Amino acid sequence: MDQGNTAFILIGAALVLLMTPGLAFFYGGLVKAKSVISMMMMSFGAMGLIGVLWVLYGYAIAFPATDVGVTNAPWTIDWNELGLASLLEAPEGAAYPPLAFVAFQATFAIITVALVSGAIADRAKFGSWMIFAFLWSTIVYFPVASWVFNFGLADGAFSYGGWITHGLQDVFGVGAIDFAGGTAVHINAGAAALALALVLGKRVGFQKGAHVPHNPPFVLLGAGLLWFGWFGFNAGSELAADNTASLAFVNTLAAPAAALLSWLIVEKIRDGKPTSVGAASGAVAGLVAITPACGSLTPFWAIVLGLLAGVVCALAVDLKFKLGFDDSLDVVGVHLVGGLIGTLYLGFFANGTGLIYSGQFTQLLVQAIAAFTVLIYSFVLAFVIGFAIEKTIGFRVKNEDEIAGIDTVVHGEEGYVLTDAR
Template sequence: MDQGNTAFVLICAALVLLMTPGLAFFYGGLVKAKSVISMMMMSFGAIGLVGVLWVVYGYAIAFSNNVGIDGVFGLDINALFLNNQLEVPKDAAFPPIAFVSFQATFAIITVALISGAIADRAKFGAWMIFAGIWVTIVYFPVASWVFNFTLGKDGSIVDGGWIVYGLSQTPLGVGVIDFAGGTAVHINAGAAALALALVLGKRVGFTKGAYAPHNPPFVLLGAGLLWFGWFGFNAGSEVAADGVAAVAFLNTIVAPAAALLAWIVVEKIKDGKSTSVGAASGAVAGLVAITPACAALTPGWAILLGIVAGAVCALAIDLKFKLGFDDSLDVVGVHLVGGLIGTLYLGIFANGTGLIFSGSFNQLAVQAISALAVLVYSFVLAFAIGFVIEKTIGFRIKNEDEVAGIDQAVHGEEGYVLTAER
């Protein structure tokens, strides 16, 4: 067993787990002061719920062929308790259970991302029910489509999910490139966020400019933690401390840096000022876009991707006002749009197989097919789950509780207690 690679995988898993508390700060700073507890609790709720479900049956669904079971939803006692992941083959680069831990953190952050679309107005219990059902019937299967594959002796993919392997067996002749989860994480979460925003409807008084972030320093702190954790997300997806991980690491620096600059330039032209929240949002947009592409681009093309993602996402966040849906914290404008940009960009600029290198549209075609399939699958099921919850136990809090403050109404707490008595 390679102790260096083992340490690398475990450290990267810890970095990715840190992203979810980082997201809690990022989202928490963007909402009203009387919603900050509710917003951050949805991220921490995802850690608790998804962390348990992943070990109980999520890993068995997402990586069925690796735990000795048949079928996407097949389960047995051995898989259920990960018994066969405890033994470490002598020639293994790292213990299999280290990979279980690493992938658990991906499932957690994906669910937490969705919560930003329903800020200020969702019941915590309803959110937890949605999260448990959605991660089971959407994320776990999609993770299998994208992340579940078997490598041959020459390092090529010889079997796996229909996105990562199946499309390469079609007449198009090339496989999808999604190194760290542009489809499984960002398009998946962004589509679900759009569905929930439509199910829950608009916040009270929803208009452009009505909801200023209450704590920009929280937003910057959260973005910094996200960026730090994203090195584990992207470089860690190589599950080896090698040259590919180094390329992914460098691209995870330059793409968000370029996106940050592009966002604040667009903001300056559009609104007359460059803001701290814009800088943080631009960095996140660049991180989203580089996720699928981090190991398949040279740093120069990664910078261009960051510029495109930062500029387009800065404009895309206004779509909710033009189209009339209330995506509270711009999950659609940043994660869905950014994920689509990064995934499709590979069809043109991916090393070797992109259009400018191969002269073929085949890579672009498979990238588009995978992106559209995940988008539709996630949106339809998320809408159905959210709709049923809303029509039964209710997903949205009462309007008067939203106006008075969701933190007190749902959690009985305040984010800021400034009175002398307390």
Template sequence: MDQGNTAFILICAALVLLMTPGLAFFYGGLVKAKSVISMMMLSFGALGLIGVLWVLYGYAIAFPSTAEGTIQAPWAIDFNELGLTSLLDAGEGAYPPLAFVAFQATFAILTVALVSGAIADRAKFGSWMIFALLWATIVYFPVASWVFNFGLAEDGSFAYGGWITMGLQEWFGAGAIDFAGGTAVHINAGAAALALALVLGKRLGFQKGVHVPHNPPFVLLGAGLLWFGWFGFNAGSELAADGVAALAFVNTIAAPAAALLAWLVVEKFKDGKPTSVGAASGAVAGLVAITPACASVTPFWAIVLGFIAGAVCALAIELKYKWGFDDSLDVVGIHLVGGLIGTLYIGFFATDVGLFMGGGATQLLVQAIAAFAVMIYSFVLAYVIGLAIEKTIGFRVKNEDEVAGIDTVVHGEEGYVLEGTRA
């Protein structure tokens, strides 16, 4: 066992886990003051629920044992891995299997929490927890298997894996590249967020300029924590402290930095003023876009990707006003659009295999297949799950509770209580 790599993976897992509280601050600052507790609790609820589900059966679905040379079924479960008991005494290679279990658990938690940004100010906590349980089980865990569960033979070819890796490799001669979760995390969460926004409908009085962030410092704090944790997210996906991890680390600096600048430039020309929320959102858009490509492009092309993602996502968040869906905190405009940009960008500029980097069109084709397959799968099932909850126990709070602010109604707490008065 390589103790250095083991320590690297465990530290990266802790960094990624920090991203969920960071997301809570990022989202919490964007909503109105009387919904901040509710918004942050959606992230912390996901942390608790998915952490338990992952140990009980999530890992068994996402990473079932597979015979050599096998393309995994789109939905499978390894009953020997339930509760992780079989991994306690598993043989150790470069790192203990449980280190990988811990690292991947944090991905599952964060992905579910990301979805909650589309339903801010109007969702019941209990209904959200039911949705999180069902969506993680039916959507995230299987999609993680499609993307992340693969092994390599000694000659570097795929020995086994999900259909997005080994399947596309056998069918087209190239598997989709998603180093750290552009499809499994960001496209997946963004598509589900769009579905839930449609199911719950618009907030009362929804129109541009009405719902403004109540606490931009929270947003900046959350973005900073997300960026810090993202180094574990991207570099840690190499599962070794080596040159590839170093490349992913540098690209995780370069792309979001460029995206931050691009977002501010677009804001300046579009609205006349660059904002702190725009800076935070631009950085996150760049982080999303570089996630699948962080080990496949040079730092120069990472900067180009960041500029593209920052500018396009800054414009994409306006689509909710034109098309009439209330994606409250721009999960669609940042995570779905940014994830699509980063995933497809690989097909053009990935070193040696991109269309403009000496490769052909095959890599672009398989990137598109992976991206749109995950998007459609997640959207359809999230819509069905969300609609079923809304039609049975109800997903959205009453109108009067939404107007008053749902913190006291749902959680019996207030985000800001001043001495001698109540916020």
């Protein structure tokens, strides 16, 4: 067993877990001051809930053991893996302990669920959010993770069962490339966010310029923590400290740096001023786009991808005003659009199999199949789950509570105590 790679995976897991508090700061700074606790608590709630579910049964759904070379059915559960007791000992010849991989993938599940919450900021009940997170992670995220990431340890060897990566390869000769979660994480979360935004409806007074970030320094802090953790997210997905991990690391630096610049250029041309929130949002857009592609692009093409993502996502966030849906913190414009860009971009520029290298559209075809299958699956089920919650126990707070700020109503706390009442 390679102790160096084991340490690499565990450090990567810790970095990815840090992304969720980072996301809490990023989202928390974007909402109004009287909703900051509610917003951050949805991220921390996801950490608690999904951490428990992953150990109990999430891993058993996402990574059921299969024979080497056998593709799993789209929805499978390994009853032997419930509670993880069967994974306490590493099989002979394993490169790293199974529980190291369990820990790494747990943090992906947590951050994916937390991402969705940004679409319903300022108006969601915490209890209803937790019920949604429970149902959506069980029915949507855990199976989709299996479709994309399902490579685990079976009898001491790697097993490959994800139909998106390996099943498509059996049909088309190449499988979809998703190095670290463009489909399973970002398209998945972005589609669910769009569904919830439609279910909950618009905030009171929704219009362009009506809701401004209350704390841009929080946004920058959150973006910095996200970028830091993202090195574990992307490079760590190689599961080994090798050349591919190094390539993923460099691309995780280059793409968001380029996206940050291109987003600011769009702001300068469109609005006359580059903003700090724009810089943070551009960096995150670049991080989203490079996630599926970080191990399959040269650094030059990673920069081009970042430039493209920064421009397109900066323009996409305004679509909600034209199309009439209230995605509070632009999860759709950044994560869904950015995830689609990064996933489809591989069809053209993936090393060896992209159009410019192979002269064929096969890679683009399988990338599109993967992206839009996850998008449709997640959107439909998230809409059904959210609609059912809204029509039974209610998902949205009362309008008067939303106007006043929901921190005291939902959590009995204030984010900023400006006077000493003692």
